[in-house]
Amino acid sequence: MARNSRHGQGKIVLVIEDDQAMATLVRTYLEHEGYEVETAETGEEGIEMVQRVSPHVVLLDLMLPATSGWDVLRTLRSRRDVPVIMVTGRRTEEDRLRGFEGGADDYVVKPFSPREVVARVRAVLRRCGLRHEPGPQxxxxxxxxxxxxxxxxxxxxxxxxxxxxxxxxxxxxxxxxxxxxxxxxxxxxxxxxxxxxxxxxxxxxxxxxxxxxxxxxxxxxxxxxxxxxxxxxxxxx
CATH class of the missing domain: 1.10.10.10 (Winged helix-like DNA-binding domain superfamily/Winged helix DNA-binding domain)
Incomplete structure (x- = not known):
């Protein structure tokens, strides 16, 4: 996998995921695209790391131990404007709508291609304006x-x-x-x-x-x- 630092240079992605194998896989692909990646295994740790490292985007697993992904999303939305991509095995329309209504910026269903996750991270960052065009007005x-x-x-x-x-x-x-x-x-x-x-x-x-x-x-x-x-x-x- 050739490294490509053009897309992720200077951007921090926080992966909140209790499945270490999944977190490692996603981290590997993101780092090969030039992103800096931090990981957290619990919702509490993830909330603390958002405050500490100020990520540009958060990949948030819905099914976390103790503090659920829904609770983490609610806490993040009450404190920060960081873009959040929900990652979950739930496929129903109701779950997707609940995620968007709760403030999620995108929603990825497991199993997924790591390259799809990288593409979605890039798209969310682009849509959220982290690539500024010349001459803002x-x-x-x-x-x-x-x-x-x-x-x-x-x-x-x-x-x-x-x-x-x-x-x-x-x-x-x-x-x-x-x-x-x-x-x-x-x-x-x-x-x-x-x-x-x-x-x-x-x-x-x-x-x-x-x-x-x-x-x-x-x-x-x-x-x-x-x-x-x-x-x-x-x-x-």
């Missing part, structure tokens, strides 16, 4: 502004506190002001071509956006529902 829509450099959405100068996926979804909508985007189009732009989840994932994240932007900060409505189709962004003065 601040886009203003009345009281709302999207700061590309800081990856922040502010209303009246106050950070709204969007999660990475919520930020990417708002950017996809705001880049097409007044244009109707289907759920499939949003899934493709925000979650990627290889996402095998449900269209309702978009609806879940739209509800979160509205709660944070329209309800908490009284801005909008800025996202309109097009029943049976999708959504569009409407700029407010």
């Amino acid at each position: 601040v886009h203003r829509f009345g009281r709302l502004e999207i700061d590309e450099a800081a990856r922040e959405v502010r209303i009246d100068g106050i950070d709204v506190g969007l999660k990475p996926r919520e930020y990417s979804l708002l950017c996809a909508l705001a880049a097409n002001v007044g244009v109707a985007l289907s759920r499939d189009a949003l899934l493709e732009r925000v979650w990627g071509f290889d996402f095998d989840g449900d269209e309702r994932t978009v609806d879940v994240h739209i509800r979160r956006l509205r709660a944070k932007i329209e309800e908490r900060h009284a801005y909008g409505p800025c996202v309109q529902t097009l029943h049976g189709f999708g959504y569009k962004f409407v700029a407010q003065a």
